[in-house]
Amino acid sequence: MSLPAPSRRPATPAQAWAELVAGNARFREGASDHPHQSVQLREELAAGQTPYATVFGCSDSRVAAEIIFDQGLGDLFVVRTAGPIVDPGVLGTLEFGVEVLRTPLIVVLAHTSCGAIRATLDAVAERSLPDGFLRDVVERIAVSLLTTRVQQSPDPDEVGLTHLRHVVSLVVDRSAAIRHRVEAGALAVVGARYDLTDGSAHAVTVVGDLGVRSLALE
Numbered sequence: 705m706s707l708p709a710p711s712r713r714p715a716t717p718a719q720a721w722a723e724l725v726a727g728n729a730r731f732r733e734g735a736s737d738h739p740h741q742s743v744q745l746r747e748e749l750a751a752g753q754t755p756y757a758t759v760f761g762c763s764d765s766r767v768a769a770e771i772i773f774d775q776g777l778g779d780l781f782v783v784r785t786a787g788p789i790v791d792p793g794v795l796g797t798l799e800f801g802v803e804v805l806r807t808p809l810i811v812v813l814a815h816t817s818c819g820a821i822r823a824t825l826d827a828v829a830e831r832s833l834p835d836g837f838l839r840d841v842v843e844r845i846a847v848s849l850l851t852t853r854v855q856q857s858p859d860p861d862e863v864g865l866t867h868l869r870h871v872v873s874l875v876v877d878r879s880a881a882i883r884h885r886v887e888a889g890a891l892a893v894v895g896a897r898y899d900l901t902d903g904s905a906h907a908v909t910v911v912g913d914l915g916v917r918s919l920a921l922e
């Protein structure tokens with residue numbers, strides 16, 4: 705198993721998303737290929753990386769990007785925080801992924817039954833913020849609630865979708881580099897949600913052009 709020729713690496717937002725959709729389908733069916741994990745490839749990759757997608761996901765131990773999309777070494781450039789939440793370090797990492805590594809796709813990856821979302825809803829209900837830097841996580845998720853009407857007993861997964869849409873718009877709004885590449889058609893930002901139970905990842909929101917082909921794959 706060796707590194708795919710450059711011409712076979714996904715080069716457009718639509719191709720990159722299609723590759724992730726195909727990998728997730730393999731994982732979901734219990735038919736993962738576990739590609740790009742040989743000793744030979746590991747040694748070849750020491751000379752440099754050419755990942756084709758940047759993934760910004762929740763730190764949850766059940767949502768490892770390379771596993772749920774059935775990818776290997778050198779395929780994905782990944783940053784993960786609880787929630788996930790955006791901060792300057794995350795934005796800088798995403799800009800590295802698109803400006804330096806030239807990945808044509810950013811996937812913001814949320815998931816069902818997220819503990820960070822639950823912790824935020826508990827803090828709102830109890831009108832009490834957690835101590836330490838966990839407070840920063842809760843505060844950054846709580847901001848997402850400003851854009852929606854919070855019910856008496858909100859569904860955490862519905863709130864998670866609201867947060868996901870907010871994070872996608874935040875990434876594009878805050879980073880001029882990302883926004884300009886989206887406007888140029890060189891980048892798309894997909895907000896996707898992973899279902900812990902059935903292993904599927906579905907696009908919830910898209911900024912940029914994913915092409916006609918990808919619409920059928922969502």
Ligand SMILES: [Zn+2]
Pocket residue numbers: 762763764786787788815817818819820821
């Ligand atoms: Zn989570």
